[in-house]
Amino acid sequence: KQEVTQIPAALSVPEGENLVLNCSFTDSAIYNLQWFRQDPGKGLTSLLLIQSSQREQTSGRLNASLDKSSGRSTLYIAASQPGDSATYLCAVRPSTSYDKVIFGPGTSLSVIP
Amino acid sequence: KAGVTQTPRYLIKTRGQQVTLSCSPISGHRSVSWYQQTPGQGLQFLFEYFSETQRNKGNFPGRFSGRQFSNSRSEMNVSTLELGDSALYLCASSRDWLDEQFFGPGTRLTVL
Numbered sequence: 001k002q003e004v005t006q007i008p009a010a011l012s013v014p015e016g017e018n019l020v021l022n023c024s025f026t027d028s029a030i031y032n033l034q035w036f037r038q039d040p041g042k043g044l045t046s047l048l049l050i051q052s053s054q055r056e057q058t059s060g061r062l063n064a065s066l067d068k069s070s071g072r073s074t075l076y077i078a079a080s081q082p083g084d085s086a087t088y089l090c091a092v093r094p095s096t097s098y099d100k101v102i103f104g105p106g107t108s109l110s111v112i113p
Numbered sequence: 114k115a116g117v118t119q120t121p122r123y124l125i126k127t128r129g130q131q132v133t134l135s136c137s138p139i140s141g142h143r144s145v146s147w148y149q150q151t152p153g154q155g156l157q158f159l160f161e162y163f164s165e166t167q168r169n170k171g172n173f174p175g176r177f178s179g180r181q182f183s184n185s186r187s188e189m190n191v192s193t194l195e196l197g198d199s200a201l202y203l204c205a206s207s208r209d210w211l212d213e214q215f216f217g218p219g220t221r222l223t224v225l
Contacts, residue, residue: 031211034213041221042218043117043216043217043218044203044205044216049212091214099169100161101158101161106155
């Protein structure tokens with residue numbers, strides 16, 4: 001059974017710092033992994049999608065990597081800004097036929113001006 | 114291009130009532146998924162539909178049901194509401210069921 005964890009649960013950093021968020025999954029048989037951000041009381045915003053055949057994806061100040069063999073993905077945020085404050089979630093789509101997307105519990109990020 | 118829309122945005126019901134939530138996916142998207150989000154349980158998968166067929170169902174009681182129409186719009190229904198059904202219900206659409214998911218703003222359901 002696939003399980004997804006995210007460490008740390010919460011993170012507070014000063015503005016301008018580079019930071020890394022972690023996502024771990026127990027079963028390496030995945031189709032893809034997606035990173036989202038969620039602002040309080042709002043829906044999820046897609047940040048990056050990494051296919052199982054890819055090692056990383058980049059969008060602006062964001063870079064996500066995927067290591068299937070170790071069951072890990074990292075989201076790197078460069079030069080953090082107060083507007084980056086949100087909860088970041090990763091979600092795994094298992095490659096088992098008809099299996100559902102599984103979300104991690106999220107990392108709550110606070111960037112202090 | 115319009116994003117995923119969900120109606121209503123807020124809903125207050127009492128125990129025992131039933132409720133229907135609606136989701137309109139991004140134009141051209143054929144897959145719709147529903148999730149329940151609560152502070153204690155996080156994001157939990159409810160259903161996934163593709164071309165009007167339910168592809169997957171989460172571990173929720175039979176009171177939770179859904180459907181998808183030929184225009185890809187989807188509805189979910191919760192009957193005999195319980196206090197524990199209070200949550201943010203999120204809908205996501207994707208072009209195909211393996212593609213990137215895009216979420217709507219959610220429907221906040223409060224059961225009194």
